[in-house]
Amino acid sequence: MKAIINGKEVEFRENDTILQTARRYDMFIPTLCELEEIDHTPGTCRVCLVEIIRAGDSERQIVTSCNTPLEEGMRVFTRSRKVREQQRLQVELLLADHDQDCASCVRHGNCELQDAAQFVGLRESRYHYPEFYRQRTWDDSSPSIIRNMSRCIRCGRCIAICRDVQTTDILFYDDKGLNAEIGVRDSSCLDNSDCVTCGQCTLVCPVGALAEHDDTEEVIDYLYDPDIFTVVQFAPATRVVLGEEFNMKPGTNVQGEMITAFRKLGADIVLDTNFAADVVIMEEGTELLHRIRNGEPLPLLTSCSPGWVNFVERNYPEMLPNVSSTKSPQQCFGAIAKTYLAEKMNIPAEKMRVIAIMPCTAKKEESKRPEFTVDGRPEVDVVLTTREFASLLKREGVWLPDMEKGEFDNPWMGEFTGAAEIFGSTGGVMEAAVRTVYHIVTGKELPAIELKQVRGLEGIREAELELGDEIGTVRVAVANGLKYARELIERVKRGEKQYHFIEIMACPGGCLGGGGQPKHKHNYHMYLEARQKAIYEIDKNCTRRQSHKNVLVKKMYDDYFGEPYTSERAHTLLHTSYTDKKRVIRHTIKEIWDELSVGR
């Protein structure tokens, strides 16, 4: 089929939209609410206007290109004066009920609405009425995510992600008219809801309506407090992503620059979450074998991903006995730092503050869980997402690419293996665990160190592993993204397949695609592959690639914990328990009718 866009003949198939086709022919039409990567065209912003003349018609019509199909013989004009004027007016209207205090907005300079205004050539904004948005929700109840609905443009991307990608489905369009905003299902705020704090919604919000809870002030307080010993940890998936915030190529490893930057900021001890990841493998691997040998509930489900832990507590409490009791690397790190490290370095634990740099919004919430305390103090004091850390560096005048590459030097916790690094990717925990479990059972190293079957980015992947006569064949599976987690758990519950060990990460790609990672305009997860490649590259270049070969971890067990999993100290400090948090909400029809009469 053929049509004409701006005088140029274009070919298309039935139901192709004007926007799709224009893009295929490299013709630019400004868009805002649309997100091509997830095929999201709600048609709510109405910015992508074009003029059309249908075949056999003489009248011009204005339509949105994102959801209007091309037709045989249709003529499309994307740059007519009328189009440009109406696009401009549309953005003016968008700004009329939008909090235009751009300088203080978290998306300043990285905002898709600002872009839209520039793309349509807006030079003057006639409309701005604070009374149009002042009554909207501002929700900072969650330790992870802030909702500022005075900045929402109702693109519905967050709803699509929450519903279709994560199947958590807690966000929806609420109220109507100028009060229309994104509401939280069965709750007035995120904190009392079924939100799992994964933060995927924050990655797609085109403006500053959804963002991480900003904790940089607290970090600066600690860094500049002379009485405080700051211990910094950063997660495996941050080092291959942080560079993106400084215009570096996706997949650049900036571990060395991060170490130097921390030291420049005045951190007292710079360490790596990876040390704790090696510890987690020792614990969780042993836990797996313990469960297999003692006939305890299988499959064992990993517990590193707090978004996943929140999900299972809220949606599948019946599976809680299967969730590994091993704490996540972040929390193991905090627990070890405030006991073992404090003791070894002779630092009073009460003066120690553990700062974690995480690719994750859920890690903020995790650190605030009441069970994660040592002697009444939080194991981890403050968590910054990759995004916040970048913003902290910029606030402190540190331009990351200018940093020299530093090295870890701590004699107690300053080492990690390749197995720990791959924790940052979906499939990595599984692969790391397999390397060590194989060794524990057989006393030998895996002949092929890389478990290719569980690598990649597909939603669910599985593998089988021979563990010798005693254990036999072990079946493992990996899921990333909660939609696939749900699918896999349903499979397990239906008894379709028996697994011994399942790794689940709440975010697509695992921590690489975490809700705290840098956001890019019109780009949800397009850099996942580059990031993943980088993480496996780090593993490959490590001299030690199995957690049980981490010398400092071994030393710590010898000196302090004793046996993994079974020793009392390991159990107290490195293991936890979970709570059934399923909510059953029952409404009366009267309540719902009342809702209908007030709004939508």
Added chain:
Amino acid sequence: MARILYGVWGGEVTDNRDKRFFEVEELKELDLMDEFNPGNPVKAFLGAKGFLVFDGGTSILDALYQYMATAADESCGKCTPCRVGTRLLKNRLDDLGHGVSDSGIIDEVLELGEHIQSTSLCGLGQTATVPLIEVIRHFRDEIEKEIGTFAEKGRQAYTSYVTAPCIEQCPARVDIPRYIEYVKDGKFNRSIAVLLQKYPMAATCGRVCVRFCEAACRRSRVDQPVGIKVLKRFVADRERYVTDSWFTPDLIDEKKSDDLKVAVIGTGPAGISAAYHLLLKGYPVDVFESLNEPGGMAGVGIPEYRLPRDEILNKEVSIIESLGGTIHYNQKMGEDFTLADLHDRGYKAIFIGVGAHLGKKMKIAGEDTSLEGYVSGVKFLLYVNQHLINEDAEFPIPLGRKMVVIGGGNVAMDCARSALRMGVKEVHVAYRRAEEQMPADVEEVEAAKKEGIEFHFLTQPVRLLSENGRVTGIEFVEMELGKKDPSGRRSVDPVKGSEFIVETDQVVVAIGQAVDPSFLSEEDGVELNQWKLIQTDSNLATTKKGVFAGGDCVLGPATLIQAMAQGEKAARSIDEYLTFGKTRFDAGRRMSEIVQSIRKHTDDDVVQPVKSQYRVVVEELEPEKRKEIFEEVEKPISVEEAYREAERCLRCYRIYSVITDH
């Protein structure tokens, strides 16, 4: 017969301002404008295609302001131009009314209005500024002379009405785009709540409704109508706990005193709907049912494979009891009690919803209802229903090997398909007109064909054959299509000499039902009309004071949704009767009448290209499997399918408003 002073409708400009008004032509199609309610003429009418002013004293600026205020309130707020633009316009019109007259303000209003019209996402925004645009384009001076007059003149009497083609075609005027929008937004409990504002039997309606709404759906101009019914079933099934725990007597705000009790006769859709609304209004309600189970025609007339009785129908009926109503079974009016008894027992108002259960006869030679092998459609369905409740009991009539069902409506389809399931080997349907004239749902006919039922169209019975009191066969004559009658339906005429005989041992006559008048006696004072239906006025009051009626006994054999709509209407009338002694003006209903009276003015095409997205296909049990069992044939759709189907709704909302004298 209204005279237009000036206005624009559908692009057609009328300006009679310099004529002498009495010389202006009166338009019959606008005669409802003469009187909104008695003594209160319509001064101006504003709607999706323009505006009409009938009275020189009208302030068009105020009318536009109020209309735009409605639009701003109704805007769902998702798309930019409608959300912000309607509010800006409302504010600008208010500025004008208060004397702000900066140069260019009217141009700005026009620019915004045109922008909202051309770029809004749904029908509401696309039409909300039409009156405004037309006034400015053609009668700008009328606005200019009203600048600064708001304070002095105050607001004019204004009534607005928001509707859509599907809503207008629904007898119960369910807010269809709204419940579909809630499905789209994943707010299933609000979606079901919209339905429950109208009737308690949402899951039932979601299974058996005849879907006047879908026939009116504008999406069919793009591809196929939205699956409105299937979405209704989806939300009703999904939120099925509603019937268990949503309804309690405490949700009734204001309880009426115990002596204001109301009796409802019949637990069919009309009676249940009436009882439901009366209970919600706080009245104590007793319901009387002649059978030992509830549902009326929905219970005994619709087979289990279309409407599961225990799980769906009875659960929805039980909402009446959850709300504090009582259902008395095996209480047949005329046998177990009379109207006078009810009056003596202290019922202050009575609703009659007894239905139409008497099978019509074919009126052909040899027809004798007492013959073995002769049964009416409704009776046959009742037998099947009773059999399913108590499978041990013997089926009251012998089921033959070969059955002929006479008729082409849904009852005929239900009989034929039920007979298969009861084990009758060979089932035929004979209908005197052509297939496309069948009143039955197309889906029902298709399903019956798939199950192996044989259809004979243009086939009219002329003689019933019997021996020794048993049916042995039917003589038919072939028919041919003749001329169209004034209603457009083609007549059918017998083809001479084409008579033929079909041997059969069972004939089911399903050509319509009538009201069985035996439940009434002369003393009751409830009169029947010429069609032998209960005579009611437009408020469903019968000729007896305090007695109201609705459903099939008023309409003749009709549909579930019509019956439920009448139940609701009667409940409103009863409430007003018991509160004020008479029924009162219903502005919403009047607006609907006005909109429908000018339907040709309100119909409009889909002018913008829309991506085609095909309607959800409802999976069915395999015909080979299902034809032997009474399990529900249609399977539920998935959440993903429901989201996709809901996305197809074009939200053809339109705002209509009138300015009246007072």
